[in-house]
Amino acid sequence: MDTAPAPAFSVGLTGGIGCGKTTVADMFGALGASLVDTDAIAHALTAPHGAAMPAILGAFGADFASADGAMDRAKMRALVFSDPGARARLEAILHPRIREATAAAAAIATGPYTIFVVPLLIESGTWAGRVTRVLAIDCPEEMQVARVMARNGMAEEQVRAIMATQVTRAQRLAAADDVVVNDAGLAALRPQVERLHAFYLAESRRIAPDRGVK
Ligand code: ATP
Secondary structure, eight states: OTTOOOOSOEEEEEESTTSSHHHHHHHHHHHTOEEEEHHHHHHHHTSTTOTTHHHHHHHHOGGGBOTTSSBOHHHHHHHHHHOHHHHHHHHHHHHHHHHHHHHHHHHTOOSSSEEEEOTTHHHHSSGGGGSSEEEEEEOOHHHHHHHHHHHHOOOHHHHHHHHHTSOOHHHHHHHOSEEEEOSSOHHHHHHHHHHHHHHHHHHHHHHOTTTTOO
């Protein structure tokens, strides 16, 4: 069904840094959901030969490219952290391209429903209205810090500085329709994901009965 329209039923999966968005999304993917990872899309746009690179270098200068031609992320992060105008210019370049690439990926998805992985879904203000359900991956803040320090070798203050730019746990939970609690091992995640997948499948079949039926 390569001409399948984007599914009527979609889920926006979000969560604070290190809460387990990728881990949980991969579990849904293994069960058959289509995944569209907006972070991966953003990364590809600023990779070597990425579609946003000419515009970024045009706006910020050639020294914002690293040796391989990708965006120099550390340099750009330092700039946009201290300069809101620069952040706005970067976002004006990236956001429409991310939207376009996200829509293109969703349009060719063939699963019974699509999960959009959007780290800043609540913060963005527009995403919640574009998906059927908002799913928050939740864990205690101390666990976020520990996981990101272990995974990226970042200092605690660096992780907390990123967390300070994101909505609070309470705000995210208040905005969510569904929640996966990721405060224990992977074994505790699976039943929650299976239960939600069954619910999403039932809802997607109710809305679009022919979709994903092989
Ligand atoms: P980011 O916001 O940085 O993209 P994320 O929300 O996608 O992170 P993951 O990458 O899925 O989070 O998880 C963060 C780290 O914690 C990873 O190293 C992952 O393997 C680990 N992790 C996540 N959930 C669990 C769990 N239930 N048990 C053990 N390790 C976990």
